[in-house]
Amino acid sequence: MIPAAIVLSHDEQRERLRRGCPEAVPRSHVIGDPCADQIRISAPFREEYRTALGIRPGQKLVLLTSTWGERSFLGRSPAPGAPSDPGIIRRALAELPVDEYRALAAIHPNAWHWHGGWQIRSWLEPYIRAGLLVPTPESDSWKAAICAADAFIGDHGSLTLYAAAHGLPGLLASFDDDCVAAGSPMARLGELLPRVSPSLPLRQQLAHAARRQPGDARIARAAAQVTSRPGEALSRLRELCYAHLGLAEPVDPVVPRPVALPVERTAPRRTPLAQPLFVATRFTDAEAGEEGPGRPQVTVRRYPAALQGERGTHLTDPHVVVEEGEPEERWAGVADIVVIRRSTPRGPTPAPERLFTRHPGCIVVAVPAPAGSAGDCTLHLRDGREFTARWGGSAWWTEPAVAASALHAWLTRDEEDDAAEVTIDVAIGPEPAGSDADAGESPAPLPLSLSLSLPLVPPLPGSRPGQPAQRLLRLETPQPPVDGQS
Template sequence: MQDHRWVLNPVGRHGVPWLTRTGCKKVLVMMDQMVAGTRLLDLLPLLEVDHRVQVVFTMPEPPEFWRASHEFVEAQGGVVIPWSQARHLRFDLAIAAGQFGIDEVDAPVMLVPHGYGFGQYRLRPRVAGDDRKLVMNLDREHLMRDGRVRAEVVVLIHHAEREVLARTCPEALPHAVVAGNIAFDRLLASLEARERYRRALKATGRRKLVVISSTWTSQSAFGRHPDLFERIMDQLPPDDYQVVGLLHPNIWAHHGRRQVRAWLEGCLRAGLGLVPPEEGWRAALIAADVVVGDYGSVTGYAAGLGTPLLLAAEPDDAPLEGSPTEALLDTAWRWKPERALLPQLEELAASHTPDTYIEVRRRLTSRPGQAAAILRRTMYGLLGLTEPARPACASPVALPTLVS
């Protein structure tokens, strides 16, 4: 759905007479879908507080239009410029977490990953039969157009991704910056608030918090087990356990909030705490005593924190060699739905150690604690500005809220 209206804004020439702060560098945040947008919001505190910077948002139009993604962008409270207008303006920097539209903006583009990196993507059939190819965002198909690299900077979370890039698109190597993982760094920066997060999620007293996490598609935990939440909640005494659900933003966006809530209505009445798709998943992982999840990145982040977990679903295809997903699938205990849950949780607790998922943690970032500093330095270099004197730090995540 294209929006052909032009809006008065602080970056176009028609808005100049109305400016209160002039001479600002203009930054365009390109949110092509909700899940990518949540990662971009991790970066914005690194530059939007600067009085020399004006940030605006747009929504590049992919072939499939998701209303929920537009609602997410509008809810951020920033100036939102229609895509049809943004393509005709000049910016000093554009930040994107997806490839839609990055060829069409007049700006140096910094392309960042969401999930837990470009290297999480799997082997999938190219056509019917045995011919298979790597499908990820680090190949020429995604990174190049008309013989040139589409982004001025391609942000990687791990040096292993640079090795992948050397095979799949060596032309992009001069544009690659191994910055580490800002999402994981924010998790680590939030650990001290664990008890506050637990109270916000109603895990009070001696109650243990069980987090159920599902990525999207029919291969996910929620896709393979439509009664996943009911089966787990039916076996956990409510006086001893609080259950919180985390569903991938694309589930909410594609099926609709009303439908998702309707599917889980019985569980919500029974006390399920359901975290909205925009934010709250990190606070829930920090607060969790155990996670029941699948191969999605949220489960991988739980493993990186050292949280005991049960794997409820695996992908049909093999994960990329060397990826966090591969390490997770190699290590995690499997949930056995035919067995009683409480004995499984007891066995898991008895076998789990802080180092159980050390390999997952190693693969989540090769610059632990450094992402904020590297990302800010990179963005300010593209903007042609000196960095602020204050240190660049990953900020703790906010207290979570629950779907009512």
């Protein structure tokens, strides 16, 4: 059987063809790569792809790409029973704060269909619960994900090359040198891209890659080998096809179109219950600035509790947040904060009392304010005190759970203070510049820069059970102005 035409995506392949099968060279046609072209022209629609995938403003999307076979990223991900190496998918979900990062697994269709989609999703279920997106691979979602992503962790599969060609910084979770053709761009990327380190925090490795790789001409050269006819693949292919068909090409040009927006369900089996979180907060006291006294700041970083295991060098002194109804005793019993769901009906027994009994370790119960007030809430303490928390601005993360964690940080700070009322700037994400591994290389993940105000009333020597004194905790931004209403 003699093919009429052998389509290549880069001139470099013709040289390899010449070495391997010189008689085929006259039939070879370098047309470029239609997928690379499509990704390139889809790049301007990054925000649309991110929205369709459910990525929040400011979040970094990490693309986990796996080819098929036992030496692939997925094939090399150890079972949960291996405490010494929890696997990189687990690490990505465990070590990257949930508010700042999302992860999407792009699985090769050969792996997907060999095992079955149900099986793949079942194996990944603990990570899906923690927020991992797992689109069905036959869709265009991998291309949309590359456009939407900020970084990738891959292997020797094609998506590594497409992602690198798109300019994404990346790490290699595995790489099968044995099956990669010598002299191919993939082989070169295998030499150039850093392997995931088992000992360094993943966030630090991604930050390092994001700092170093964009300026690395060697990576750019290797990745550019995805096509030597950028933008031309479809028109060259059409020319080739119509020449064989003996037809004149249509008058209208054929041009790559932007990748369709992913609409399929990327998060199957949605749960009504928020996952238990380990929350690390960092309290910084107010510092006087040129514009008068500043505000204390709290940075909140949240991580899936269920994936932490024995590791956790990325976590110091976290508190545990669960939602009311958490079924796992290992989290319910140790929760520091319990958040009542907005849909909880008001029963005869006040919910806070009920929950302090149910959760022996709990010190804060957050009760959402009535619908329409965004993340405002009442925060009940075990000692009977009560705070009213109000956000002065709104973002997707200004929710009662974050207000409760900010209060937790305020209450557990080192110094005591008798202020009746306080305003705290609350941030999800990088800590103040200079104190964080990646604060310098990326803008604040949430540019809304909401602030939190925490008004405190004086101490409560005369308070009696049943007559709890009330403190006022307010969460405010500078704009709109604080109106003082509780």
